[in-house]
Amino acid sequence: MKLSELKEQTVAFVGSGGLDSCTIMRWLTDEGIKVICFSADLGQPDEPDIKVIRHRMESCGASEVVVLPLQEELAKVGIYIIQAQANYEGRYWNTTGAARYVLVKAVVAEMKRLGLDIFSHGATGRGNCQVRFQILTKMLAPSFKVYAPWRDEVFLKRFGGRHEMLKFCREKNLPINTVKEVSYSSDANLLGIAHAPSVIESLETRTHYIDPVMGCYPFEAPDEAEDFEVYFEKGFPVEINGAQVSTLEAIVHTNIIAGKHGIGIGINLIENRIVGIKSREIYESPGMELLGTCYRMILQLVLDRSSYELFEFLSNIISKQIYRGYWLDLTTQMAFRAIRRTAELVTGRIKVCLYKGNIEFVSAREISHSLYSADNSSLEKVGNYNHEDSEAMLRILEISAYELAIKGQVSDPF
Template sequence: MAKEKIVLAYSGGLDTSVILKWLKETYDAEIIAFTADIGQKDELDGLEEKALQTGASKIYIDDLREEFAKDFINPMFQAGALYEGQYLLGTSIARPLIAKRMVEIARAEGATAIAHGATGKGNDQVRFELTAAALAPELSVIAPWRLEQFREEFPGRAEMIAYAEKHGIPVTASAAKPYSTDRNLLHISFESGMLEDPWFDAASDENKGMYVLSVAPEDAPDQAEYIELEFDKGDCVAINGNKLSPLQVMETLNEIGGKHGIGRVDMVENRFVGMKSRGVYETPGGTILFTAHRKMESLTMDRDVMHLRDSLITKYATLVYNGFWFAPERLAIQALVGESQKNVSGTVRLKLYKGNVMGAGVKSPVSLYNPEIATMEADPTKAYDQGDATGFIHLNALRLKVSSGVEQNAKK
């Protein structure tokens, strides 16, 4: 009788390496490892050999970088998503793509369950499992960190390291790791360890070695750099005149932004599960793209369409952060966002200098800005009669006058 198959989201780190072996032994199952290449760079080196050595019957290492940029990052940036005013959702937006591919592999392999190494305290468990529920409700989900048996066996990292050594699992972790990281095409995050103290200065000179994608702003070049981003229907399609794919856009902007110390964020955020957590993020390319996109919209998007879309930013960002990427309400908002982007086309010029992204010009063949109407000089078009503003103000002031009169009478 064939063994049950379980597809495991596998990074090759201590947790998922131990979980792979533990699942195989505990469930007497065939474990199929899956790693999504979404821009981790050298973190993928040697994963296939390691997974098979640890006990996986097969491993998928799928290059999803172009899909990540085109179908996840771009739509999210079109929506102007920013969680709690700071976070560009680098980890959040990657999870639904990973889970989507896990579901596809599970169905292709005839697996009955998927598994992940997310802890019971974090957001990722929710993101993985809500995606699975939306796309493949028939699949079971195994979350070892929420199983009492697993937690009793592994109350801490020391026990996991000992287990790995006992079973010959190669790991580079130590019991005193100062922080944990998560890297992809959009960003890299740092949390836990020394960062759990919100008074700890993550940008101190002593901590410069932590950062991966960017130099410290004070170490960035003393000469500003100008770049031009070309947009078509809300997506960046060229940088400095060079046509690029969505993946190439992100890679190019990460390199440019990192050189100028752009995109560092240190924040205490509210997790979906109810606790606050401190995270440090590097998002150099995303910060440039987000800023440029907003400036392109300022020239080309209708005022009330922009205000309507903006009124949904908090809702949209929260949906992404909480794992509802495939929920009907996110898809509905995305449809509205897509309609709002049809004229977001043109070129934005930016000035980059020591951690700052500054506007330096914007132009578009479908610009809604008319200098002849907006001018403070004589209006040659006669499109705007300043005298019309008198009635406009009177009508908008009417309810204020009535309200004030009622309050004054009440005081008599």
């Protein structure tokens, strides 16, 4: 869509109250467009008072601001990501992708209730979120139209980048956080924070340039170690350090504990964006890192070799699918349903020790479906395993090795 197509229409704009949101809201309003702003309480750690977002967007010209309460839904999705161990490219817990999914689903439902059909957002034409917004909106509401100012030539002529937007906001006296907006941008929610471009685009900028919000860097963490214990029941954390917790409380509590010890803080990743370019991101996701690590410890106990290999394959698929915004298609449905079967086996208690960014295993107890046997794996003369039983197995296995050798298929790979 283009600006000219919005005349006499009401636009539903998804805004977080940041520089892009404030700029676009005021620009659309100045162009005579009626805009209803949709935002959400996603447990943003950098916005302790969610009312500030409402004030910013109203000050920028929104005819109405709808703030959706989505913390509990986001926490639940966060646990589903942990159950799938859906780390994109091995480092990123897909925290922003999760928030976009939860947000779009809630906004589209509210738009249908209000009779709106133009979904707008402030994601740039180089980033991932434009794809996530577009794909999710079209899957949930095929008839909806999507307006993205960063893909409209009229907007691009007016605003070449963040410096032009900052100047515009200052001229209009709009309520933005000028200190943060000048140096780098952050996208925050309950599950984590993604710090992106501006000064950290340079590969000569240290990770520590970023001021962490959800904790501290490992070198700044306490000199005293701390034990942490979590009890999972069918894939969900239900007890933290002896206290019963809801899914939301589990995320909140582990964010605090893990952040204190520098767990999951300052994760530097040069990642492959959906649009085909590489970008540098610095992440914070302390609770996800801690819970996710403890969860994997139980997986290692309950999954046999074949199921673990399949799990890893599905985990990789899910991490890429949700990174790209494909939460709702058949591939993701199938993969998550298979993962759910493994989650049903994850019941048990894990204790770890936290120290300066490290998570050290302490104990695993009450693991209902554990396949591990200390007796069977011992090198001592205990258990039911007889070393002599391996003889027949190895005679069978050596047949293929023998055939490969005599048929000239064996050589040094280096």
